[in-house]
Structure formats: structure tokens, C-alpha cells
Amino acid sequence: MPNLPQNAMLRFGENANPIILLPFEDETAVDRIGMVFINPTGHGLYLMVIIGTLTNTPTFRPQLYMRQAGGSNLLIWQAAAVLSAAGTYRYALYPGGLAGGSPQENANVMVPREFLVGIDYTGTAADHADTTIEGIPLL
Amino acid sequence: MGVIPRSVQMRWNENTVSFPVYPAKVLTVDEGSDIFVNPTARGMLLIVTLGTLTGTPTYRPSLRTYRADLATLFALWTAAAVLNSAGTFFYTIYPGGIPGGVETESVDIALPRLWQVYLDYTGTPVSDYCSVSAEAAYLI
Numbered sequence: 001m002p003n004l005p006q007n008a009m010l011r012f013g014e015n016a017n018p019i020i021l022l023p024f025e026d027e028t029a030v031d032r033i034g035m036v037f038i039n040p041t042g043h044g045l046y047l048m049v050i051i052g053t054l055t056n057t058p059t060f061r062p063q064l065y066m067r068q069a070g071g072s073n074l075l076i077w078q079a080a081a082v083l084s085a086a087g088t089y090r091y092a093l094y095p096g097g098l099a100g101g102s103p104q105e106n107a108n109v110m111v112p113r114e115f116l117v118g119i120d121y122t123g124t125a126a127d128h129a130d131t132t133i134e135g136i137p138l139l
Numbered sequence: 140m141g142v143i144p145r146s147v148q149m150r151w152n153e154n155t156v157s158f159p160v161y162p163a164k165v166l167t168v169d170e171g172s173d174i175f176v177n178p179t180a181r182g183m184l185l186i187v188t189l190g191t192l193t194g195t196p197t198y199r200p201s202l203r204t205y206r207a208d209l210a211t212l213f214a215l216w217t218a219a220a221v222l223n224s225a226g227t228f229f230y231t232i233y234p235g236g237i238p239g240g241v242e243t244e245s246v247d248i249a250l251p252r253l254w255q256v257y258l259d260y261t262g263t264p265v266s267d268y269c270s271v272s273a274e275a276a277y278l279i
Contacts, residue, residue, distance in 0.1 A: 094249060100246040101217070
């Protein structure tokens with residue numbers, strides 16, 4: 001299982017620096033899922049989803065997964081609405097939610113110890129855009 | 140990157156005393172504080188003080204944090220109302236909000252590790268101004 005880079009390790013009992021959860025990629029006609037991250041003591045995340053200039057009409061739906069004991073990934077949250085325009089979108093994932101500051105979506109979820117983020121894509125091979133997901137871990 | 144002075148450095152998993160975030164100065168431009176490091180707090184009390192006003196300046200506090208490049212700042216929260224009178228105004232910033240007191244605004248966000256207070260100014264600099272300062276106390 002991949003570990004966090006040393007400079008982005010979620011330390012025990014501390015907030016962490018912002019980290020890249022799903023690296024930049026020109027996404028076309030393929031769902032994407034990132035590497036497993038280990039969250040020892042955090043409760044939630046601010047997810048920053050960055051969509052670049054669109055070619056044609058792709059749509060993107062951010063997702064959060066939990067790694068299961070057998071190695072498969074369990075979907076535990078996905079955005080209520082797809083993203084279909086370039087921009088930077090902030091999602092608040094936290095127990096009870098975090099409504100302040102008008103996030104794109106305020107999700108009442110808890111981030112488990114082993115988690116991954118992904119993007120569900122719709123479109124054809126001609127529909128694509130650059131996508132990245134960053135995270136700000138929160139106690 | 141600015142950090143909390145050692146005398147008020149946050150100890151692991153403890154509330155802190157109030158510490159200066161933005162030193163008192165006459166403010167006639169938009170300006171951000173240093174970047175502060177929050178190791179273990181979930182929120183904070185943010186206190187903004189305006190001195191006697193000359194003319195009709197307004198100031199709107201916001202809270203910013205970094206993107207993963209540690210260079211791009213973006214606003215997590217912007218105050219609902221501008222400050223346009225002398226006084227001491229405090230904001231409770233905490234997951235779920237803490238609206239039970241006489242705060243200026245209760246803000247339902249989690250405080251990230253890296254943060255900055257930013258003040259947006261409106262007015263004519265030569266005629267609209269006052270002294271502004273800010274301090275904060277972490278809440279675990």
C-alpha cells in the first residue's frame with residue numbers, strides 16, 4: 001500500500017498541510033481513483049477539486065472511498081451534482097458538516113483511516129479536461 | 140511564513156491564550172496577516188478591534204488557507220457583514236458553529252493547519268481610515 005510522502009504525512013493528533021490526493025491528469029473517458037491515504041486521527045477533509053478547460057462536454061463527480069479489509073474500495077460519498085465547468089470547487093467533508101464559507105457541498109461524513117478519492121467521469125473519448133483533487137485534512 | 144511567537148506557541152492538544160494576529164495599524168488597503176500554523180486546534184476565537192473612525196471606512200475579515208502548492212491562498216470564509224464602527228468584534232470559528240454567545244458571527248468551519256486573516260478595506264485612503272488590530276485564541 002502506498003504511503004503518504006513524508007512531507008504530507010498525516011501525523012498523529014495534528015492537522016496536516018494541504019496535500020495532492022489525485023494528481024493532475026487530462027481525464028478522458030475513464031473513471032479515476034487515487035492512491036490510499038492514511039488518516040490516523042483526522043475527522044474530515046476540505047476537498048479542492050480543480051477542473052481545467054473543458055474540451056466538449058465531459059462531466060466529473062468527485063468521490064470518497066474507504067479501503068476495505070479485502071483490498072476493495074467502498075464508495076462512502078459522492079458529490080450530489082456533477083461538475084461540468086472549469087473552476088476550483090471546495091467540498092467540506094466532516095461529521096455534522098461544515099456549512100460556513102459556502103462550500104460547493106457540505107457533506108456530513110467522516111473520513112476513515114484508509115481512504116481514497118476518485119472522479120467518476122461521463123462522456124466520450126472526445127470529451128475531456130484536466131482534473132486534480134487536493135485535500136486539507138482536519139482534526 | 141509567519142508563525143505564532145514562541146511565547147504563545149500552541150502546545151499539543153491544548154487551548155491557547157489569545158495571541159496577536161494582526162498588529163494595530165491604520166489600514167487603508169486590503170491586507171493579510173502572517174501565515175499561522177495550527178497543529179491541533181479545531182477552531183478559534185477571532186477578535187477584531189477597530190479604533191475611532193475617520194470618515195467612513197469599512198473592513199471585512201476573511202479567513203484564508205493554502206492550496207497544496209503552499210503558494211495559492213483561497214478564502215475559506217468571509218464575514219457576512221462589514222465592520223464600519225469602532226469597537227471590538229469577535230467571531231467564533233468552530234465545526235458546527237458556536238452561536239450561544241454574543242459573538243458578531245458564528246462560523247461553521249474547521250480551522251486548517253495553515254491559515255491567515257485577511258482584511259478587505261473599502262473607502263478613500265486619504266479620508267477614510269482607522270486603526271485595526273486582530274487577535275485569536277485556539278480552541279481544541
